Amino acid sequence: MSQTEIYEKLTDVFRDVFDDEDLTPTAEMTADDVEEWDSLSHIRLMLSVEKAFGVRFSTVELGGLKSVGDLAGLVESKLNGAG
Template sequence: MERQQILDQVTDIFRDVLDNDDITLTDATTARDVEDWDSLNHIQLVVGIEKHFKIRFTAKEIHSWQNVGELVDSVAAKL
Protein backbone atom coordinates (compact mmCIF):
# COMPACT_ATOMS: atom_id res chain seq x y z
CA MET A 1 0.00 0.00 0.00
CA GLU A 2 1.33 3.41 -0.90
CA ARG A 3 1.95 6.02 1.76
CA GLN A 4 -0.67 8.42 0.36
CA GLN A 5 -3.29 5.67 0.53
CA ILE A 6 -2.44 5.11 4.18
CA LEU A 7 -2.72 8.86 4.89
CA ASP A 8 -6.09 8.98 3.10
CA GLN A 9 -7.42 6.05 5.13
CA VAL A 10 -6.08 7.52 8.39
CA THR A 11 -7.83 10.79 7.49
CA ASP A 12 -11.10 8.89 7.04
CA ILE A 13 -10.63 7.29 10.48
CA PHE A 14 -10.00 10.71 12.05
CA ARG A 15 -13.14 12.10 10.38
CA ASP A 16 -15.21 9.18 11.66
CA VAL A 17 -13.86 9.11 15.24
CA LEU A 18 -13.93 12.89 15.67
CA ASP A 19 -17.19 13.25 13.72
CA ASN A 20 -15.79 16.03 11.54
CA ASP A 21 -15.78 15.65 7.75
CA ASP A 22 -13.70 18.84 7.37
CA ILE A 23 -10.52 17.31 8.80
CA THR A 24 -7.60 17.34 6.38
CA LEU A 25 -4.40 15.70 7.59
CA THR A 26 -0.85 16.26 6.38
CA ASP A 27 2.41 14.77 7.59
CA ALA A 28 2.96 17.86 9.75
CA THR A 29 -0.47 17.78 11.45
CA THR A 30 -0.38 17.52 15.25
CA ALA A 31 -3.08 17.25 17.91
CA ARG A 32 -2.91 21.03 18.33
CA ASP A 33 -4.07 21.41 14.74
CA VAL A 34 -7.23 19.28 15.05
CA GLU A 35 -10.19 20.33 17.15
CA ASP A 36 -11.31 17.59 19.59
CA TRP A 37 -8.07 15.58 19.23
CA ASP A 38 -7.49 15.16 22.96
CA SER A 39 -6.01 12.32 25.00
CA LEU A 40 -9.25 10.34 25.15
CA ASN A 41 -9.89 10.66 21.43
CA HIS A 42 -6.24 9.81 20.77
CA ILE A 43 -6.85 6.37 22.25
CA GLN A 44 -9.96 5.92 20.10
CA LEU A 45 -8.01 7.02 17.02
CA VAL A 46 -5.19 4.56 17.70
CA VAL A 47 -7.65 1.71 18.28
CA GLY A 48 -9.52 2.62 15.09
CA ILE A 49 -6.29 2.65 13.08
CA GLU A 50 -5.18 -0.66 14.57
CA LYS A 51 -8.50 -2.31 13.76
CA HIS A 52 -8.67 -0.87 10.25
CA PHE A 53 -5.16 -1.95 9.27
CA LYS A 54 -5.18 -5.11 11.46
CA ILE A 55 -1.96 -4.10 13.23
CA ARG A 56 -0.86 -3.33 16.79
CA PHE A 57 1.30 -0.52 18.11
CA THR A 58 3.47 -0.65 21.20
CA ALA A 59 3.12 2.05 23.85
CA LYS A 60 6.65 3.19 22.94
CA GLU A 61 5.63 3.68 19.30
CA ILE A 62 2.52 5.62 20.22
CA HIS A 63 4.44 7.94 22.56
CA SER A 64 7.14 8.56 19.96
CA TRP A 65 4.84 10.12 17.36
CA GLN A 66 5.29 13.87 16.99
CA ASN A 67 2.87 14.27 14.07
CA VAL A 68 0.61 12.41 11.66
CA GLY A 69 3.51 11.70 9.32
CA GLU A 70 5.25 9.64 12.00
CA LEU A 71 2.01 7.78 12.72
CA VAL A 72 1.65 7.00 8.99
CA ASP A 73 5.27 5.84 8.87
CA SER A 74 4.53 3.42 11.73
CA VAL A 75 1.51 2.04 9.89
CA ALA A 76 3.52 1.65 6.68
CA ALA A 77 6.30 -0.19 8.51
CA LYS A 78 3.79 -2.74 9.83
CA LEU A 79 2.05 -3.43 6.53
Protein backbone atom coordinates in the same frame (compact mmCIF):
# COMPACT_ATOMS: atom_id res chain seq x y z
CA MET B 1 0.32 -0.01 0.62
CA SER B 2 1.46 3.39 -0.64
CA GLN B 3 1.65 6.57 1.44
CA THR B 4 -1.28 7.91 -0.60
CA GLU B 5 -3.41 4.87 0.28
CA ILE B 6 -2.37 5.13 3.93
CA TYR B 7 -3.40 8.80 4.06
CA GLU B 8 -6.72 8.02 2.33
CA LYS B 9 -7.53 5.44 4.99
CA LEU B 10 -6.24 7.70 7.79
CA THR B 11 -8.53 10.46 6.51
CA ASP B 12 -11.53 8.15 6.88
CA VAL B 13 -10.45 7.21 10.42
CA PHE B 14 -9.79 10.81 11.49
CA ARG B 15 -13.12 11.99 10.10
CA ASP B 16 -14.93 9.21 11.94
CA VAL B 17 -13.14 9.66 15.28
CA PHE B 18 -13.39 13.45 15.30
CA ASP B 19 -16.82 13.54 13.58
CA ASP B 20 -15.58 16.13 11.07
CA GLU B 21 -16.11 15.40 7.37
CA ASP B 22 -13.82 18.30 6.40
CA LEU B 23 -10.82 17.07 8.39
CA THR B 24 -7.88 16.05 6.20
CA PRO B 25 -4.79 14.86 8.06
CA THR B 26 -1.42 16.01 6.77
CA ALA B 27 2.09 14.85 7.62
CA GLU B 28 2.70 18.01 9.67
CA MET B 29 -0.57 17.81 11.64
CA THR B 30 -0.35 17.33 15.41
CA ALA B 31 -2.87 17.05 18.21
CA ASP B 32 -2.56 20.81 18.72
CA ASP B 33 -4.05 21.35 15.25
CA VAL B 34 -7.35 19.58 16.03
CA GLU B 35 -9.48 21.18 18.74
CA GLU B 36 -11.23 17.93 19.67
CA TRP B 37 -7.97 15.92 19.93
CA ASP B 38 -7.65 15.26 23.65
CA SER B 39 -6.35 12.24 25.57
CA LEU B 40 -9.57 10.26 25.23
CA SER B 41 -9.93 10.91 21.51
CA HIS B 42 -6.24 10.02 21.09
CA ILE B 43 -6.92 6.56 22.51
CA ARG B 44 -9.96 6.17 20.26
CA LEU B 45 -7.89 7.31 17.29
CA MET B 46 -5.04 4.87 17.93
CA LEU B 47 -7.45 1.96 18.44
CA SER B 48 -9.31 2.92 15.26
CA VAL B 49 -6.07 3.13 13.27
CA GLU B 50 -5.00 -0.29 14.55
CA LYS B 51 -8.34 -1.76 13.52
CA ALA B 52 -8.43 -0.05 10.11
CA PHE B 53 -4.97 -1.27 9.14
CA GLY B 54 -4.95 -4.58 11.03
CA VAL B 55 -1.83 -3.67 13.03
CA ARG B 56 -0.92 -3.33 16.70
CA PHE B 57 1.17 -0.57 18.25
CA SER B 58 3.32 -0.86 21.36
CA THR B 59 3.28 1.81 24.05
CA VAL B 60 6.84 2.76 23.12
CA GLU B 61 5.87 3.20 19.47
CA LEU B 62 2.90 5.37 20.37
CA GLY B 63 5.00 7.44 22.77
CA GLY B 64 7.40 8.32 19.96
CA LEU B 65 4.75 9.78 17.67
CA LYS B 66 4.92 13.55 17.24
CA SER B 67 2.80 14.07 14.11
CA VAL B 68 0.42 12.39 11.70
CA GLY B 69 3.42 11.88 9.42
CA ASP B 70 5.07 9.82 12.17
CA LEU B 71 1.87 7.79 12.51
CA ALA B 72 1.69 7.18 8.75
CA GLY B 73 5.34 6.09 8.75
CA LEU B 74 4.71 3.70 11.64
CA VAL B 75 1.70 2.21 9.87
CA GLU B 76 3.76 1.80 6.70
CA SER B 77 6.58 0.04 8.57
CA LYS B 78 4.07 -2.29 10.24
CA LEU B 79 2.43 -3.14 6.92
CA ASN B 80 5.83 -3.80 5.35
CA GLY B 81 6.82 -6.16 8.16
CA ALA B 82 9.42 -3.88 9.72
CA GLY B 83 7.49 -3.35 12.92
